[in-house]
Amino acid sequence: MDFKFEVAVIPVSDVDRAIHFYKTLGWRFDAEFANDEGYRLTQLTPPGSPASIIFGSGVTNAAPGSAEGLHLIVDDIVAAREDLIGRGVEVSEIFHDKTGVFHHAGTEGRVDGPASDRASYGSFASFSDPDGNGWVLQEVTTRLPGRV
Structure with missing residues (x-):
């Protein structure tokens, strides 16, 4: 199923x-x-x-702007960020997490720049809609086994 x-x-x-x-x-x-x-x-x-x-x-019934961590998967974090900026969206700088795994909530644990060697799943940028709902761009170039 x-x-x-x-x-x-x-x-x-x-x-x-x-x-x-x-x-x-x-x-x-x-x-x-x-x-x-x-x-x-x-x-x-x-x-x-x-x-x-x-x-x-x-x-x-959720409060406007209360959604966070909505992920958009992209294959080129730099190009995706530039595309959004070109559309007038305020986007964070590219970052990776100090753990080298998934990002922390908010801005805690952010390290400037993409993940080392642009490791798949490791580089992020973030933006919000006009209400403050939080979106995250995540670069994925090679999927984990079993993922499409």
Whole structure:
């Protein structure tokens, strides 16, 4: 039985502002549903991703901007960072974690620059959407065994 991760719900305060932001990133606008009772659901998908994000009004009780650690996997951290900056997004400098494994929460344990030898899974950059939902770019050039 396959269990495929399909969607992450992120909390936003202004649906239209969030739509604009994610479309500016080049994300595909998939769908929008609304009713007369104030419920509104919007779905967008990052380029090349099988998973999407959903946000809207009445979609989640989480506080706007409270999502963190949302990862976007890229094969070239430098090019991905430059692409986002070119789209007007404030992106952190590239970093790796002092443990050489996964990054710590927030900015703790960050070491400037990519992982040594640009080791797969080791280099990161971060940015936030207008509400403060936190995204992390992670460079993956060689997948762990069994991963596609």
